[in-house]
Amino acid sequence: MRIFTRAMTGAVLAGIALQPVAAETTLKPDQQAFFGLYKELVETNTTLSAGSCTQAAAQIATRLKAAGYKDAEVTLFSVPDHPKEGGLVAILPGSDKKAKAVLLLAHLDVVEAKREDWVRDPFTLIEEGGYYYARGSVDDKAMAAVWADSMIRFKQAGYTPKRTIKLALTCGEETTFAWNGAQYLTKTKPDLIAAGVVLNEGGGGRLDAAGKQQTLAMQVGEKAAQNYTLTATNPGGHSSQPVPDNAIYELADALEAIRAYEFPIKFSETTRAFFTATAQGTPGPMGDAIRKLLADPSDAAADKIVSADKTFHSTLRTTCVATLLNAGHAENALPQRATANINCRVFPGETVEATAAKLQELAGAKVKLTINQPIRPTAIPTPLDPKIMGPAKAVAAKHFPGVPLVPLMSTGATDGIFFQAIGIPVYGVPGMFIDSDFNGIHGLNERIRVKSLYDGRDYLFDLVKAYAG
Structure with missing residues (x-):
């Protein structure tokens, strides 16, 4: 592709x-x-x-x-x-x-x-x-x-x-x-x-x-493209007697945490050359912001401007996004299981395992993360x-x-x-x-x-x- x-x-x-x-x-x-x-x-x-x-x-x-x-x-x-x-x-x-x-x-x-x-x-x-x-x-x-x-x-x-x-x-x-x-x-x-x-x-x-x-x-x-599954489980029960522990809510909390997280900016030799050339041909605030990021990848204000372009955003870092959801087993029952697929595009040099560890940290202890097969090479x-x-x-x-x-x-x-x-x-x-x-x-x-x-x-x-x- x-x-x-x-x-x-x-x-x-x-x-x-x-x-x-x-x-x-x-x-x-x-x-x-x-x-x-x-x-x-x-x-x-x-x-x-x-x-x-x-x-x-x-x-x-x-x-x-x-x-x-x-x-x-x-x-x-x-x-x-x-x-x-x-x-x-x-x-x-x-x-x-x-x-x-x-x-x-x-x-x-x-x-x-x-x-x-x-x-x-x-x-x-x-x-x-x-x-x-x-x-x-x-x-x-x-x-x-x-x-x-x-x-x-x-x-x-x-x-x-x-x-x-x-x-x-x-x-x-x-x-x-x-x-x-x-x-x-x-x-x-x-x-x-x-x-x-x-x-x-x-x-x-x-x-x-x-x-x-x-x-x-x-x-x-x-x-590297890699998929992960988040799974929240619960004994469930009758929906007429809801309890705070709910697999859907726990999964939703995990997804919100992942949604809010930005992986840190990384530059490879290629992406640095790409953004350097792009900055030279881009006038105004965008060009200025790219130059600032090249000098300091931790510049949050510059990152906000550059990452408004979805292609630039994805070129700067590892990205992970929820792509599939499945939850519950009956309309009148508390959910016993809720799952989500997280599709990640892992920046060169970063590993599938390290990305999984970060996702698990964000998801919290109540939600289990697994690495889906096939596992792509680094x-x-x-x-x-x-x-x-x-x-x-x-x-x-x-x-x-x-x-x-x-x-x-x-x-x-x-x-x-x-x-x-x-x-x-x-x-x-x-x-x-x-x-x-x-x-x-x-x-x-x-x-x-x-x-x-x-x-x-x-x-x-x-x-x-x-x-x-």
Whole structure:
């Protein structure tokens, strides 16, 4: 799930209204080949409820082998308990066997989409008004298709990179309790996906309302997503005889304490660079407040101003929020149990266990806190490596002249965290520009501008060559 946006606006409704129909884009021959791959991938349902990542992976494997990849260079994987949640790893050998590989990572699964809620069939790719509409048209099948297309083009051109290029397409990123292909690979097949760097989702670009390119972002680090359960219990009894001890009230008190608490501000190398660049381009009280926080993270007045922006607020600290509630067993009975799910996004370097300890302290002794499975690895701060940022900026200057590229820590979470856990740095690469309303990602009528898709394809192809050459 990619996160590169400021506050959502009412413009999200633009994705629901029918757009004026424009003539279909005229594609060059190489773009037509890419479009065929992209269309097939998008129209292959890969939701957890009804789809098959295994089918999508097999279709891409067929295309890779048709381009010249040997059977030994394409590995399809799944497990018996999850036959439809498979993926693939493909390898283009490099000339320098000592150089660590570049791994291209994307996920094949998509968020659920109900036909009755959408204006258009979510699993039919439709071009309309300068956009491609479909579930997964952005997240993450745009990147999956670009990576697979790049591997095919490399092979067809006879390109031999200095560094081996690997492709991993996995399933399970979008659903917490699903079997996760990225985690499976890092735990059971670390040699297959061994690399010096992972290029992943999470970066991107932002367009203004007119479609002008405003900013590019390289995701350098991300938070760890973790869920916790608060449980209050009580013997209960007849509701006609209430007593002070009440599971619902005790849970409510705990939730109020958590709601009122702000985790302390932390800066990583990435977020410090991000806010420094932001302050330079932000006039008035907001810019002044950001500069004050950079100098003194404990400045409460400055924090209040900066944290009024929900994206800035989440970028500054660990955040925890109640997302689910369940309580009671009958209308005329005192509750015997009340539970709440607390969803936290844990700042890089902070642990799941330490966050749990703080939540338990806030909740008090009458409420029990448990850490929900699966337990995510500790998010590791990713270095602002000039060997990564330099080529990204150089290639951007060629493709998107004048558009600034800034480092960004994602407040969301991707499968990159599993690769970081085994010591491989992960970067969410830029190139795919989206609108300020987030293009319906995870919501209704997901879409991507046709121009953005093909511009991103060209940029990412050249960026991979810059890293691998």
